[in-house]
Amino acid sequence: MNAPSHTVAHSCTDCPIRHRAVCANCDAAELAELEEIKYYRSFEAGQTIIWSGDKMGFVGSVVAGIATLTQTMEDGRTQMVGLLLPSDFVGRPGRDGAAYDVIATTDIVMCCFRKKPFEDLMARTPHIAHRLLQMTLDELDAAREWMLVLGRKTAREKIASLLSIIARRDASLKPSGNSATMVFDLPLTREAMADYLGLTLETVSRQISALKRDGVIQLQGKRHVTIPDMGRLMEEAGDDSDGGFLV
Amino acid sequence: MNAPSHTVAHSCTDCPIRHRAVCANCDAAELAELEEIKYYRSFEAGQTIIWSGDKMGFVGSVVAGIATLTQTMEDGRTQMVGLLLPSDFVGRPGRDGAAYDVIATTDIVMCCFRKKPFEDLMARTPHIAHRLLQMTLDELDAAREWMLVLGRKTAREKIASLLSIIARRDASLKPSGNSATMVFDLPLTREAMADYLGLTLETVSRQISALKRDGVIQLQGKRHVTIPDMGRLMEEAGDDSDGGFLV
């Protein structure tokens, strides 16, 4: 384990997250500058990418794979505070220490920039600063949505909320006709879901079984999920029926 | 009730939040531009400043007083997702609709800018955009800290966490010697505290009584709080003892 991270070369123009990441607004010249200071790193599933409190020498984007941001209390209680998907940004310009653990949930590829050069570039490139502001505001909204889930929803509603979020995100990546039925693989273990939802893994397991028993979801194996009726799932999540995701 | 909001004129140079708000980094020329498009509005305690879903014609800063950001589910469950203190920014450049209710908890004064002129100004004023990014990143960190509180802390720890946050913020405003003892007034009702913490108001009341009984806090009346030993309160909150706020 903890295999050395692996470096691959790619051109920004071919990049799968080119139009969604922090570089989305950049023109050709700006992209060329980024290209000069960027490098790729890979991490294996389970590896800790950054330890909370460590000095962070780089910032970057998730290119492929999934990572999580988590906080841990002294007695071991842990809470996931962010789910990092392809195109999401990691690190905070202007701060040295990491505030959270960043852990690779799947094998992952990151496009990294050493912090100082990136900060310099950002200072003279409004396109980057503006895009980063947009992305940060979106993350803040997501965090606030999640506060409602953590503070006020029941275990069943929490599970339904998580499933509907994963389903919607998956749908946005592969727009394969917009039927009410959705199919996807859970990218998280029961324990990771519990850490996200503020539950125990046993409760997660029980509520998934209950949703399956009630026909809200279908399971093939432990991870492959079919949602026969998205509207129904949204109701179970306590969200205003079918609103929201059509907007 | 719902008295018309009241307009007062102030110069930016005298502004109490001049060095902490979104305009903190502005030079004299930039400040003059802001001065031209700004206007003040006052709201009474209890008034809703913005309704979730409404079109927002303005953005702005809290100058004095306290407001909250809250989300409400159809069945009435509510979760506070932000506490707006003097210098905090309200509204999101680049989006029309408000995502949350903004409610004045105390009488409040805001420094407002019509959204369009502010967006135009921000587009050509990196100082503003950069400061807004900083502030948004800070809010994101605060939201993530709060996710740990909501997801993993006990009722007692939640109350202690809220008290320590209010105490620390108060201390940062009036740096009156840094003894371990702290004194302040709660700016929130028991119900508002419950909405912040994901609890019921009865549980809030019970836990405050318990902390008082155990000597962690002292109460004069319902709202005036004395913390004899800040370290003790931090332990009760489940945070690493006295660390954190000395940094």
Added chain:
DNA sequence: CGAGCACTTGATCGCTTTCAATAGCTGTGG
């Protein structure tokens, strides 16, 4: 085949919620 891991399911416990009654305070009007 056995070890290890992710997951499921059952039984019980306990914390927080729910329901309910009461206290204290403020402002209003007879």
Added chain:
DNA sequence: CCACAGCTATTGAAAGCGATCAAGTGCTCG
């Protein structure tokens, strides 16, 4: 001046939901 309404807060008793403790299943990999 006191009675009363309305609000915030406290406290008690009972119920319920999720946590905890504990087996047990199924899968993968060596």
